[in-house]
Amino acid sequence: MKEIPFNPVSAHSLSRQIADQIRNAILEGSLRADDRLPTEGELAQRFNVSRPTIREALKRLAAQNLVRSKRGPTGGTFIQTPDLLALSESLASTTTLLVGFESFTWDEVTQTRLEMEKTCARLAAAQRTEKDIEQLEATLKTQANEALSAEELCVSDVQFHRQIANATGNKMMSYLMSSVIEALQPATNLAAFRHRSHAVIYDQHRRLLDAIIDQHEEEAASVMDEQVNYMAQQLSDARKAHNQANQS
Template sequence: MSLEIEPVAQHSLPRQIADQIRQAIIDGSLKADDRLPTEGELAVRYQVSRPTIREALKRLGAQNLIRSRRGPTGGTFINRPSAMDLSDALTSATTLLVSMDAFSMEDIAQTRLLLESNCLRLAAKHISEAQLELLQRELEQQQDTTLAPEQFCASDVRFHRLIAEAADNALLSFIMFSVIEALQPISNMVTSRYMERSVIIDQHTRILNALQQKNGDLACEVLAEQVSYLTEMTHQAKRNKLGSSA
């Protein structure tokens, strides 16, 4: 194990220490299952208090980069985060930024359209009968008129996650999962009072039909229609909100 210790400034010490350890993991100086020095040893090396080290380790733990184990062979060890862990972290960060209006609706719509269009074209080539069946089940659930808005939105998210999975590209699916989980629920809940479910269901039906026909271009055309529709509904929701608060 090799851990380079660099002096840190006095402001935001826990964050800087956590960033140094995280960088050591990224560049390979620290590897999965390596044991970190104890809190006391780290405090001496960094010339900070133990509570500061404890806070830095909490930051790393929140990112699932380290794990603790008790007992004679215990200690703090470098974790091997799974793709799901990293996707969850990316989703959380993206959700926070979206909720703070860090991105415009145009940015969100364009990003989703670019990424999911690629997913659809790949899915048209690789989708299995089992995956088509799962999409059909989600579509049937969406057609249930007694479905609560949050249940409809959850089914919508699952529908688009299935498309990302069917692309059969691990990295693209990883990125797309984060986009879907972060952006779509917010977009759906904003527009749920304004969008017509029948429009979404019709669009999903045509996307499914296009995938059944292995026609990626047609599926992309329908997706573009859906993204445009949802963007307009979001703008309408914001206009109405501004009007009611005036």
């Protein structure tokens, strides 16, 4: 078992301080994936705190997907490599809450989405693979069905934009964009899609995919700009209609 030089902690937020020290040891490389942490009792003695405080610290780390527990004779608490999907879902959930509580203005939301989506469109046009094209074509085929409900079109739209992010070939961009798409699009699009034209959305997606297929980076970014601004206008109209309905 590795000897990690943990520091004593003060009485304020003990579990957080302990979790932060273990997290820092992971980031610095002192602790690596599959390393076994000392037992609760040993950690409690090292930090001079109670076992419940250690358990709370370990819960914090587990919530960050940094440790896992295993039972049995060879069990214990082990360091694990963070799972990108789980972390992305956590980031999306947090972003959704912040959007819901209006921590950002809608102008900020639209601007963020616009700039990130345009970057994704350019990168996707430059880096897309045949598999990416097949997936995007399949999603677009679904959207060609004019009988889709607003909810179904919204789900398909989210999938389409996530596939574009994945087509960038940049895992960091895909990770960040998945949180933006999952958090911002359902909240904005479902309202906006009730005021949108299915035909307009499909046409924009068709032209966007054609630009990606042809590897026309600036054309892809231009069509993405057109769509995000179109959806922003539809959302604005939807919010105005909602406010007017509440006032009447």
